[in-house]
Amino acid sequence: xxxxxxxxxxxxxxxxxxxxxxxxxxxxxxxxxxxxxxxxxxxxxxxxxxxxxxxxxxxxxxxxxxxxxxxxxxxxxxxxxxxxxxxxxxxxxxxxxxxxxxxxxxxxxxxxxx
Amino acid sequence: xxxxxxxxxxxxxxxxxxxxxxxxxxxxxxxxxxxxxxxxxxxxxxxxxxxxxxxxxxxxxxxxxxxxxxxxxxxxxxxxxxxxxxxxxxxxxxxxxxxxxxxxxxxxxxxxxxx
Numbered sequence: 001x002x003x004x005x006x007x008x009x010x011x012x013x014x015x016x017x018x019x020x021x022x023x024x025x026x027x028x029x030x031x032x033x034x035x036x037x038x039x040x041x042x043x044x045x046x047x048x049x050x051x052x053x054x055x056x057x058x059x060x061x062x063x064x065x066x067x068x069x070x071x072x073x074x075x076x077x078x079x080x081x082x083x084x085x086x087x088x089x090x091x092x093x094x095x096x097x098x099x100x101x102x103x104x105x106x107x108x109x110x111x112x113x114x
Numbered sequence: 115x116x117x118x119x120x121x122x123x124x125x126x127x128x129x130x131x132x133x134x135x136x137x138x139x140x141x142x143x144x145x146x147x148x149x150x151x152x153x154x155x156x157x158x159x160x161x162x163x164x165x166x167x168x169x170x171x172x173x174x175x176x177x178x179x180x181x182x183x184x185x186x187x188x189x190x191x192x193x194x195x196x197x198x199x200x201x202x203x204x205x206x207x208x209x210x211x212x213x214x215x216x217x218x219x220x221x222x223x224x225x226x227x228x229x
């Protein structure tokens with residue numbers, strides 16, 4: 001079945017540090033990949049996406065590249081801010097898998113200190 | 115309009131109460147979803163509606179009853195809930211067969227507490 005594995009958190013960084021959150025996936029077909037962000041007390045917001053191999057999704061300084069050879073979609077940001085503190089979810093959607101269900105990783109909590 | 119609106123934002127209900135959660139979108143999305151999220155966990159899929167018809171029920175207890183009265187609205191009727199049903203309930207929508215390209219749009223959720 002389809003699954004997503006994220007690095008365990010929590011992750012604590014100082015402002016302006018470099019961020020990497022690892023994400024790998026298992027899928028039966030050729031999934032689309034997403035990063036969602038959840039700020040405290042809120043719902044999920046789509047941060048970025050990639051729909052095919054070698055695509056790079058980017059938004060708000062965050063980037064992730066769809067690597068088919070390593071089945072990965074790691075999230076990176078060159079300089080984090082306090083306002084980036086949130087929970088980040090990697091997710092996949094495999095339209096060939098019989099149903100279009102969004103499958104989430106367990107989430108990684110990021111705290112950025114001033 | 116690019117939002118999914120959920121009401122109420124917070125709900126406290128007793129185990130004998132009947133209440134409803136509401137979700138609305140005007141993006142023309144024909145797939146709508148209910149998710150349940152417990153603290154420090156990822157969202158778990160409950161129900162999927164496609165073209166206003168229930169297409170997926172993830173073995174959810176019958177005390178949760180979904181309804182999709184039209185293409186813009188999605189309700190979740192609650193009856194005889196248990197304290198362990200306390201969670202954040204998220205509604206989402208997507209294009210039919212386009213979710214893979216565009217992702218889902220989520221609402222801000224209803225924080226439900228069962229006492």
